[in-house]
Amino acid sequence: MRRPHRLMPLIGCCHIRKFRGYALKGRGSVSQDGAEVQHSLSAVVADSDADRLAVTSEALTGAGFAVFRAQEADELASLLHREDPAVVVAQGALSKVLHNPGVPVLLLLGQDDSLDVETLESWRVADYVMSPVRSEEIVHRVRTLVSRSKERARSRGEVEALRESLRGVSSAIRETNDPQLIADRVVRGFGEALDVDHVWFATFQDERVPTIRAQWSRAGRPLLPARLGESENTITAIAQKLWAEADVLAVTDHRDDPESAIAKALKAWSNELDPVSTVLLPVGESASAMGIILLSTVHERHEWTRPEIALLQHVAGNVAHGLIQGNLISAQQRVLHQLRQLDKAKTDFLATVNHELRTPLTSITAYLDMIQDGSGGPVPESINKMLDVIARNSNRLRKLIEDMLTVSMQDGSNLDLKPVDIAKLLQVVVATLRPLAESRHVSVSVTESPEDIEVTADEAKLEQVFTNIVANAIKFTPEGGRVGISSAVSSSKDGGRAALVKIADNGLGIPEHDLPHILTRFYRASNATSAAVPGSGLGLAIAHDIISRHMGRMVFDSTLGSGTTVSVELPVGGP
Secondary structure, rough: OOOOOOOOOOOOOOOOOOOOOOOOEEEEOOOOOOEEEEEEEEEEOOOOOOOHHHHHHHHHHHHEEEEEEOOHHHHHHHHHHOOOOOOEEEHHHHHHHHHOOOOOOEEEEEEOOOOOHHHHHHOOEEEEEEEEHHHHHHHHHHHHHHHHHHHHHHHHHHHHHHHHHHHHHHHHHHHHOOOHHHHHHHHHHHHHHHHOOOEEEEEEOOOOOOOEEEEEOOOOOOOOOOHHHHHHHHHHHHHHHHHHOOOEEEEOOOHOOOOOOHHHHHHHHOOOOOOOOEEEEEEOOEEEEEEEEEEEEEEOOOOOHHHHHHHHHHHHHHHHHHHHHHHHHHHHHHHHHHHHHHHHHHHHHHHHHHHHHHHHHHHHHHHHHHHHHOOOOOOOOOHHHHHHHHHHHHHHHHHHHHHHHHHHHHOOOOOEEEOOOOOOOHHHHHHHHHHHHOOOEEEEEEOOOOOOOEEEHHHHHHHHHHHHHHHHHHOOOOOOOEEEEEEEEEEEOOOOOOEEEEEEOOOOOOHHHHHOOOOOOOOOHHHHHHOOOOOOHHHHHHHHHHHHHHOOOOEEEEEOOEEEEEEEEOOOOOO
């Protein structure tokens, strides 16, 4: 194969602004007079050619290296296992043991030796020389390799430090959903991590994010304008182009091309900003950019490295995600706040209406009772029938007002929990509703469980539940019909014990298309409306809300024209 005269270094050199300290352990050797000589670096030299091994070793020893020699591959492998050299100088034929040396390597090649370029490139920091070997050349190549290795270690340290700093920026972004706070943390984090003079961030007009402006400047530097002004179209177009190409505009020195579009745009934007080095980083999602980040230095050149750009792009992706998510959450919070205000206004309104309606209604019903009792004198039978209609409708109006107030206060009220005997509670409900059942000629029967059933619940609210359900059953059962109430202990879905109360009637039943909506507030089944059965559509909704808050459930089993069974399941022992 054709051999080039020299393999170029496999790592690039760049201007390093800051780096972590890097030190190599020195090693000692013994001189001919027995005194110990301290060497700054060590080297392993492996060569089957004894003369060349001697020349190479003497040259490196004279240059201050502690040298360890090997003439065979096994010896070389043993030395590498035992020692920690700063560099390896090896004959090409012995290099087969250098699978992943981890240190710089200089190969010594004879005129007939072949060179495996791929292997050499995989070693990262490597070089080779051709025989005949010259001492000066050996020393120069070794020193160059060691220098590059140190530079590479420093560069890695700097990149790792930058990665750690920007990891902190990403963490700070994830800690908040406030878009403006995200932007503020980004510009400060970028400025401090990359040691630049200005960082400026702006979003474009975009429905995905709010309008944001944020900037950070090194102490003593003037702030940049808050708006892009006449340069907005140019900078926006550059950002959109960069986003479409998944690229970043990095300018090391604007003085090399002061007439470029970006240089002119930045100059027109702010006469105070005369940057030396600049990065324009688009922030976007999906098909378009929604903002841009500007980083600049105004005195010193900044050699933008690939790791820096890659890390900036990674954080910019987190910024885009955080801004979109933050904007959505902020919008949801605003809507939630408005809903809470509306809910409070609704509750206040209903409380006011309840008070304002009940006050005159109380007077109406009081005087109505006095008239029906004969306090104002005898009342003709025909007038009595009219008064009965007024009384029934007054009671309906009072019940509707109470139901509306119950619905408005339901979510915010606390449960007054205590042991409740289901059998006694059902007896109270039946006694309360018996006059209604008798007026409609509907029989109501109760079948009690053979064992006592006790739940932990709010007794008043539970009584309201069964009152609403049984009253509903009576209303929707025609004259001569029946309503049966039974209680028993059953197993719940989670395997625990549950109190099961069933209220079954042989009334109108519920149309199948109405069943999914029957628990919706103010919803009434279509046959209830057509049959002119009075009601507000709140009774079952209130009952369902209360049962849900007790960690129970309601189940409907209905056949149109044959009746409905409502099953209420409550955990024994309470919610």
